[in-house]
Amino acid sequence: MKYKSNNNIVYSCKYHVVFCPKYRRKVLNNGVDERLKELINNICQELHVDLIEMEVMPDHVHLFLEVDPQFGIHKVVKRIKGISSRILREEFSWLKSRLPTLWTNSYFVSTVGKAPIRKYKSFTLKQAGWKLLKGNIIKINKQKYKYFKSRDIEGIVKTITIKRDTLGDIYLYFVCETNENKVLARTGKSVGYDFGLKQFLTASDNEDIKAPLFFKQNANDIKKANRILSRKKKTSNHRRLAKIALARLHKKISNQRKDFHFKLANKICSEYALICIEDLNIKGMQKRWGRKISDYGFSEFIKILEYKAREIGSIVQKIDRYYPSSQICHVCGTKNPETKNLAVREWICAKCKTSHDRDRNAAINIWKVGASTFFGEI
Template sequence: MRKTYLYQTKINKTTEANCNQWLEICRTLYNLALEQRISIYKQHGKSISLYQQMSQLPELKQSFPEFKTVGSQCLQDVLQRLDKAFKGFYQRLKERHSKAGFPRFKSKNRYDSFTLKQSGWRLEGRCLYIKNVGRFKLFLSRPIEGDIKTVTIRRTSTGKWFIAFSCDNVPVKKLSDTPAEIGIDVGIKSFCLDSEANQIQNPKHLEKSLKLLRRRQRSLSRKKKGSRRRNKARILVAKAHEKVVNQRKDFLHKVANLYIKAYNTIYVEDLNIKGMIRNRYLSRSIADSSWGMFFNLLSYKAAEAGRTVVKVTPNGTSQICSGCGEKVPKSLSVRVHQCPFCKLVLDRDHNASLNILRLGQSLPALSTERVFA
């Protein structure tokens, strides 16, 4: 299986300057390649391909010597990113999305990573050496396993540097076998409530940080564009957002690990989260809960541990009685399920999680569209 290891790194000023120079060269190449595709399409009615643009890299290096300082595979990866952006655009057009999102030119603060493949780098213990860039001291929180295929250097909006190793043939770490199965219903008031009535409260990290964010964003809006004070205020806003993101990821990782260690099969709802976020009253709370990220964490952790995560259709899971199967309509504001047929009374989310478990167990076969592991 493929796995990505992410580490924070410490670099000196020379290495940081070289990294920023590489990012600027990669950004320039991205914009030039995008402009070339647009101009050729306007002239001839069809665009240039990825491999045609790659074949022009040697000529580009002869005309502009600064491109010679960047590894050839790194420059090829820039063109591959652009090609991937166009493929996504055409796919969204095919699916008739309202906003297909044409690939955009990258400004100075919108290109923050470059990728190396088989050559141009060397890993020795806790240090990574990159040709024409410098040395990176890694904070190895866990050992790197498998065969390293790509190395990505990324700069955050707060000025921190991270290195991501994408590895193949990572050994699967299977946990002890257990027949236990569980259904999970996610929510806003409580993050989730499972079929065994275990409830995990929603920490609402963004809501707790809104006061600080508002104050810092008001300060940023008053600063003159292009000034040093505005840049300092921008970094303070970015740090506040970064803290919320880190708190949220830490919480989601812990919850996902809790379920992966205890249960062999986990049933979750196949939610249309993009559609749910359009609700202007609940959009911020839904985004802060990050159900999509939670499901993705469950999926890759299940694959690594030999567990199974199954999606089930969410239609009616809150309205159907888990005791007798009769439909009991209720609005979102009603938080207690009271069945007039079998007299069952329990929490609305608990009732939904029992229905999710029942639906998952009733599936005749686990298709690849429903299974994450």
């Protein structure tokens, strides 16, 4: 397939267009057809539209066009019909007596060619084109499919999205409109957490949380799967199977991480009413520390934590990402600029002589700032 491009997009958009004279009168003859072909050719050249094929019948016109999608097929058809109608009625005066206007307002257009079904990763249907049946069966375009229901569908379904993952498994996502009761904020304990590289979360109350590095645990299996894949001949069935095996490993790691995040978020939100965290620049951290940050999945965990907090009634309070939580002594407030160096893991305050663990001190400062922002000064 050949592609074209403009300043913004690369495209290959071909259309089959059919339009007719008013009342489907057979007037496209006696020289009108030849003149119409000349006009259509000239208009297409002027609009930079590829006229691939054209057929003029006495009562209808077939065009096969390739059009820049930013310009649009509708504009092209309107321009062809408008210009040709005016010129033909001027040059062939007998058309005026037979028809009030040359062309009908309507026309037929269809896209030409289609993508293989496996090229589609997802598509969304709104209110039409599908129907839920009894027995975990969904009907999509007259075809019935049985599915496993992971949870009950509540409320009014607004859209349904069908997604295919790299393993070829298909998932149904329902977007529903529900009347939910607002969960009021509850009272209870508060905590501050510092995300770190040595451990997942350092807590202000010493209840630290270590995260298993799932990618690191499975690194040898991934290397082996990658080596097997690289040895397979391209386009072969063995390569396809090796690709699926590698994708299955990555999915396993993703599921392990997600399971850990959900269980941890549920535990934290059940225990604490106020959870104070930093608003981290995750992308910047990934550029600096790479795979380890991705393995922790900080940003995914924060989304899950906020979701669970809304469900239970806890509050997630984010503090400004530029607040120097690691540099300030949580006892007297003295700032130590030396701690900008990440190699400094422990330090002693020059003013109050308190010995600090870098991450613990940061977690306590995060808790203090987050709590004072939410409750007022403490």
